[in-house]
Structure formats: structure tokens, C-alpha cells
Amino acid sequence: MLTHLLYLHGFRSSPQSAKARWMADWVAVHRPDLVWACPQLPPSPAAALDDIHAITAGWPAATTGVIGSSLGGFYATVFAQSRGCRAVLVNPAVDPARDLAAHIGRQTMYHSAGESFDFRAEYVDELRAMAPPEPLAHPETILAIVAKGDEVLDWREMTARYARGRLKLIAGSDHGLTDFESHVPDLLRHLQL
Template identity: 50%
Template sequence: MRADGAGTHPAGPAAIVYLHGFRSSPASFKSCRMASALDALELGDRFHAPTLPPSPSLALRLAIAVCQVALDGADPATELVIVGSSLGGLYATAAAERLGCRAVLINPAVDVGRDLSPLVGTHTLFHDPSQSFDFLPSYVDELRAIAPATITRPERYFLIAATGDEVLDWRDADRLYAGARKTIVQGGDHGLSDFDRHLPAILDFCGIDAGRPAAG
């Protein structure tokens, strides 16, 4: 950022990392909408959305590595926000606990034994049905190993959970993220189809002033 103010941007973290959910990808609706919103603010270079592998342990390792590379030595406590949806919300929480950064959780997975065990098998990707992957029984054990039983410093977290989530029980997340900033959507769905309505609050949690355009 230049000292004379030219080319300055609305305030915000050095890196925002989006972690997609099960069977999803960086091409998800929410990922694309976040990227577009940040592009409009000339902050697109701060946004990162990796393609996560099926193995939870490898997915978390990759997510943390992407965060560290994007930070380039900056302090994660102030310069990193991870946004995670569904299973990506679990990864975002695990990464935030390890890195000490902020995280936004959108209908996050919490009870992995109950909710993910039935998904063992072969699946296709939502955004590219020609691509498939195997979700192995050992992956459920990996999820149990990395899933935080509690969170520290609830103020680092922002939960958005829909009571109409047809995949996960929103009350699990409501309990885990006790004390965190929350938006409980009455009704809604697992994909949070009204995501655009929540984008301003997400950007605000990131410390981004979406109402002030970047100076050119």
C-alpha cells in the first residue's frame, strides 16, 4: 500500500481463504460471490480458494499451507480470515485454532461421526460430475482426529447457521460456537442460497469497509 494514498484499499486482512465443503470446489456459488465482491473492491489478490483433497488430514494441511503462503510472514491474528462452508467450516475452525486467526463458519459440520460416516463411498463433484472421488472409512477417523471439541476465544468466530439446513443440525454449531458472533437464519437451506444478503456482514467481520471504494 502506497504511503501517498494512491492505490489504497478499504481496510482488511492481508489474506482471506475460502474452504469449500464436501463434493464442492472453488467454483461454488459462495466462493465465486466472495471473489466478485473483493474484486469490486480491488482486493481480489487477497482472496484464495484452494481445491481441497478428499482426505481430511491432507485437506487441513493444505489449507494451513495456503494460509501461511498467503500471509507471507504477516501476523495471522490480524491479517488472516478463513471462511469455511459445511465441511470447510470444520477445516476453517481447526485451522483457526492452530493459527490463531479469525474464521467465518457457514452451516459448518460439527458431529462428523454422525453426519459424515454415512457418506463413505464414491461421489461425483457438484460442479463437475465427470470427476469422482472416494470417501474412505479412514477419512471419518481423520475427521474425528482434527475436529475441535471446543473453541478458544469465541470472539474470533462468526457463525452463520440456517435453521432450515436440510443436511446438518444447526443446533450443533450453535452449541460449539457459544459466545461467538452469530447470525441464525430462520429457515434457509444448507447451501445458504441467500448468501448475498450475508456478504456485507462477512466483509465487516473481516474488517473491510465495503461502502468505501478503492482509490485508483
């Protein structure tokens, strides 16, 4: 049974995203014994990974799970592959170095009106440097939930990347997976919650 759970949000997102709040509420009601962390990740991927490792230092791999959405899905892949723990990825970014190269400069936050940050060119290099190996070392630890209706990332690329693990392909939906709640039973089963 899982004892520790980490949630990693996407680019320009935060712990205030609908999925992060939904999971925080679920944990509070159903598993208040669970060690739960959903940090605000910094714009620098290297700093984000440092924060993730600092938060989870001492967490037991066998009973740790991670959920990641979009860029958080990329980070969750890196984390889960290095730790050998279970992961659920929601519309995960496959090549964020390529995709985010077009977003260098000032960015606004989705859930914090008026807040912004600088996404720097060196962050693209940081993403490139941390890309997990292909093929993944532990694909069996991953459940990828991929929406064909994702308007930001290519579902075919996500499906190809995570084909060796468990894959749930959704006919419609969108990048934010607004029907997240309907996929929670699969998430809970995979994470052994």
C-alpha cells in the same frame, strides 16, 4: 484491515460453488490488493489440512481471515483456532466424522459433472483426530451464520457449538445459503474487510 483471505468449500463441493464464486468476484472488484485463496480440497481431511497450512504458511494471523462452508466450516474452525485469526462459518459441520461415516465409498462432485472421488473409512478417523477442543479456545474470532432451514445439518447443534462466539441465526434459507449475498455485510464487518 484484512490482507489475506481463505475460502474453504464443503464436502463434494469446489471453488466453483456459488458462495466461493461470489466471494472471488467481490475480492476482484472491491479488494484486488487482498491475497485470495480458494483451493480445491482433496477428499482426505489430513491432506486438506496440509494443503491449507501450505497455502497459508507465512500469512500474518492478525490480518488473515477464513470463510468456510459446511465441511469447510469445520476446517475453518480448526484453522482459525490454531492461528488465532478471524473466521466466518456458513452452516458449519460440527461433527463431520459422525456425519460422513455414512458416505464412505464413491462420491460425485456437485459442480463437476462426471467427476467423482473415493471417500475412505480412514478419512473419518482423520476428521475425528483433528476435531477442535470443546469449548473453543478463541470463540470471539468466529462469526457463525446458521440457517434454521438447513436440510443437511442440525441448526440446533451448530448454534450450541458456536454459542460463545458471534452467531447469526437465520429463520429460513437452506444448507447452501442461497441467500448468501444478503449476509455478506455481516461477513465483511466481522472480517474487517
